[in-house]
Amino acid sequence: MDMRLKHWKPTGLALAAIVTTAAVAFAVPSAMAQRDPAYAAARADGQIGEQPDGYLGFASSPTPAIRALVQDLNIKRKAAYTERAQATGSTVEQFAFTSGCNLIAQTKPGEKYQAPDGSWKTRDGSPPVRDSRCP
Amino acid sequence: MKMTNEQARRQAIGAKCLAIVTGAAALAGCVQIETPDKPIEINLNINIKQEIVYRLDGDAKKLIEQNSEIF
Numbered sequence: 001m002d003m004r005l006k007h008w009k010p011t012g013l014a015l016a017a018i019v020t021t022a023a024v025a026f027a028v029p030s031a032m033a034q035r036d037p038a039y040a041a042a043r044a045d046g047q048i049g050e051q052p053d054g055y056l057g058f059a060s061s062p063t064p065a066i067r068a069l070v071q072d073l074n075i076k077r078k079a080a081y082t083e084r085a086q087a088t089g090s091t092v093e094q095f096a097f098t099s100g101c102n103l104i105a106q107t108k109p110g111e112k113y114q115a116p117d118g119s120w121k122t123r124d125g126s127p128p129v130r131d132s133r134c135p
Numbered sequence: 136m137k138m139t140n141e142q143a144r145r146q147a148i149g150a151k152c153l154a155i156v157t158g159a160a161a162l163a164g165c166v167q168i169e170t171p172d173k174p175i176e177i178n179l180n181i182n183i184k185q186e187i188v189y190r191l192d193g194d195a196k197k198l199i200e201q202n203s204e205i206f
Binding site for chain 1 (some may be wrong): 182183184185187188189190191192194195196198199202203204205206
């Protein structure tokens with residue numbers, strides 16, 4: 001009996017340590033959910049930008065790596081739009097378009113966005129050119 | 136009760152007046168429509184209406200905020 005207790009104590013401590021580490025590991029990424037550095041760089045560079053339809057597009061011809069990155073993000077965006085569209089009783093296109101209005105409005109100076117006429121523009125201090133249906 | 140000639144004449148004048156007034160009113164009620172000089176444009180992109188965009192705006196903002204890694 002005595003031997004057993006001696007063995008259990010260190011095990012319990014180790015378990016507690018693992019649980020604590022796991023909790024910290026989970027808490028940190030969710031608190032700082034940030035853009036992939038490659039994505040952030042391509043955005044800041046103006047290689048990619050926001051389209052009125054709620055997806056990312058290429059303002060200049062992309063490298064294969066950037067193309068893959070954008071495709072991956074757009075798939076994830078579509079999944080998110082689809083889920084929210086179902087929850088709000090709208091279509092994926094309607095929800096994506098509304099998000100696009102916001103995403104273009106949120107672009108920082110220097111970043112690219114696509115105007116309703118299809119041309120790529122660089123965001124400056126003035127409000128972006130958006131679709132007339134945008135709030 | 137027998138109608139005198141005078142009464143009959145007055146009634147006839149009254150009826151004529153009514154007819155003239157009614158006719159004038161009908162003419163005044165005519166609406167003139169001018170044909171537009173530009174062709175009528177029909178926007179085919181009707182499945183995204185402004186009111187829907189306004190309704191979804193709050194949800195869209197929330198989604199972007201909560202999924203900042205993909206936006």
